Amino acid sequence: MFKKILVAEDMDSINHAVASVLKELNIPEVAHAQYCDKAWLLAKKASQDGEPFDLLICDLSFKDDHREEKIKTGKELIAILKSENPDLKILVNSIEDHPQSVRELWDSGNIDAYVCKDRHGLRELKAAIFCLNDGESYNSPSIEKILKQNNVLTLNDFEINIVKFLANGFTQDQIEQKLKSQNLKPNSKSAIEKRLKELRDEFNANTNPHLISIMKDLQLI
Numbered sequence: 001m002f003k004k005i006l007v008a009e010d011m012d013s014i015n016h017a018v019a020s021v022l023k024e025l026n027i028p029e030v031a032h033a034q035y036c037d038k039a040w041l042l043a044k045k046a047s048q049d050g051e052p053f054d055l056l057i058c059d060l061s062f063k064d065d066h067r068e069e070k071i072k073t074g075k076e077l078i079a080i081l082k083s084e085n086p087d088l089k090i091l092v093n094s095i096e097d098h099p100q101s102v103r104e105l106w107d108s109g110n111i112d113a114y115v116c117k118d119r120h121g122l123r124e125l126k127a128a129i130f131c132l133n134d135g136e137s138y139n140s141p142s143i144e145k146i147l148k149q150n151n152v153l154t155l156n157d158f159e160i161n162i163v164k165f166l167a168n169g170f171t172q173d174q175i176e177q178k179l180k181s182q183n184l185k186p187n188s189k190s191a192i193e194k195r196l197k198e199l200r201d202e203f204n205a206n207t208n209p210h211l212i213s214i215m216k217d218l219q220l221i
Helices: 012-024 036-048 074-084 099-108 121-133 141-147 157-167 172-181 189-202 208-217
Strands: 004-008 029-033 055-058 089-094 113-116
Touching (some): 004 036, 036 055, 036 074, 055 074, 055 121, 074 099, 089 121, 157 189, 157 208
């Protein structure tokens, strides 16, 4: 069984629940971090001391507060820690079950298990830990169902960005400048116009506001 586990979770109630599961499994060493930056520092120090964590249990969303954080989301934290320690097993423990988010995380190759925080979440968390310890991957049944849906639509980063900017009231000229300022490509106005037209056709949307509404209903943005 795993000897050293890092839990990145900002909710006290969830931390206590996860801690009870890990105690039941007799995990010798467990560290908790309510901020992504703190989790990264704990992982960094453990690696430098020659005693890296075996498993990261990580939420995806962390609520903003007065602290200025460099790493703001679980997805960012996961990518960083996996790049620094490829042997680290990573278990997502989140309420997030949007098809877009789930598919992107599995396609990244950075995670080994995905557990939904629902009424069966703690039982599934325990099952996931056993599977990972045996060298297997794991998904909650609800996540497995999402991944088996071949007709689930997913978008790339460019498409997500332009529609999100549009939803926030940006004009196409402003979106072009925003993409360029963030060094995101493609970023030309012609590419933006072309892809928005293609998306309207794909989603049978009459206008850009109609497109935004449909994509929000489908939980793609």
